[in-house]
Amino acid sequence: MALENDTRAPDFDLANQFGEHVRLSDFQGVKPVVLVFFPLAFSGVCTGELCALRDNLDLFTDHDVELLGISVDSKASLRAWAEQEGYDFPLLADFWPHGAVAKEYGVFLEEKGFANRATFIIDVKGVIRASFITAPGEPRAIEEYRAALDEVRPVRA
Numbered sequence: 760m761a762l763e764n765d766t767r768a769p770d771f772d773l774a775n776q777f778g779e780h781v782r783l784s785d786f787q788g789v790k791p792v793v794l795v796f797f798p799l800a801f802s803g804v805c806t807g808e809l810c811a812l813r814d815n816l817d818l819f820t821d822h823d824v825e826l827l828g829i830s831v832d833s834k835a836s837l838r839a840w841a842e843q844e845g846y847d848f849p850l851l852a853d854f855w856p857h858g859a860v861a862k863e864y865g866v867f868l869e870e871k872g873f874a875n876r877a878t879f880i881i882d883v884k885g886v887i888r889a890s891f892i893t894a895p896g897e898p899r900a901i902e903e904y905r906a907a908l909d910e911v912r913p914v915r916a
Contacts, residue, residue, distance in 0.1 A: 761865040761875075761877055761892055762864050762879070762887055763887070763890075764887050764888060764889060765886060765888070766887055767885055767887075768783060768792075768794070768879060768885050768886065768887050769860070769863040769864065770782060770885075771783050771863070773829065773852055773860060774852050775837075775849040775850060775851055776834055776837040776838035776840075776849070776850045776852075777834075777838065778834055781827065781849055781851055784885070786825055786883070787883065787884065787885045788883055788884075789883065790823055790825055790883060791822075791823075791824040791825070791880060791881060791888075791911060792825045792826075792827060792880075793819060793824050793825070793826050793827065793879075793880050793881075793904070793908070794829060794864075794878065794880075794881060795808075795827065795829065795878050795899075796830070796861055796864065796866050796875065796876065796877040796879075797809065797829070797830050797874065797876055798830065798871070798873040798874060799830060799831070799873055800836050801836070801840055804876075804896060804898050805830075806840075806844060807898055808876070808898045808899055809844065811898075811901055812826065812828075812901075813846050813847065813848075815901050815904075816847065816848065818904060818905060818908065819848075819904075822908045824880075824908065825849075826848045827849050827850075827851055828846070828849065828851065829850070829851040829860060829861070829874070830851075830853060830873065830874060831852075831853050831854060831861070831872065831873045831874065832850075832852060833852055833854045834854070836852075837850040837851075858872070858873065861873075861875075864877065864879065866892065875893075876892065876893045876895075876897070876898070877891075877892040878890060878891050878899060878904070878907070880911050888910070889907035889910055889911050890907075891903050891907065
């Protein structure tokens with residue numbers, strides 16, 4: 760069962776496509792995070808979804824949020840895919856232990872060996888404020904991101 764809104768997002772430390780470590784806690788007190796779990800690099804629906812994110816990056820920059828993609832793929836696979844498709848945002852490898860972060864968020868599909876298409880919007884305090892999951896094989900729409908981000912505005916000092 761996926762984590763519910765208004766619960767603390769589990770911290771993680773994962774390598775991005777360049778081998779750099781990214782921790783969710785690094786963004787706490789700095790900016791909200793949109794965490795996008797996707798099944799597999801190079802697959803049709805995932806490529807379409809991440810290309811839509813790539814083509815709408817201004818949606819995330821305008822809301823001053825960090826966009827992070829995450830899958831069970833290796834960092835090498837993610838790097839090759841990001842270079843091929845021109846993804847200019849971090850892709851995180853939940854490779855080993857296999858799917859550990861997806862399991863913590865309750866979106867790992869044991870029978871398939873990868874994460875479901877799930878999105879979590881995490882505020883500057885590290886709390887999940889919005890989330891959405893699509894049915895298997897069904898892509899997420901940019902409108903879902905826009906609506907969730909409009910609901911979760913960063914707190915300004």
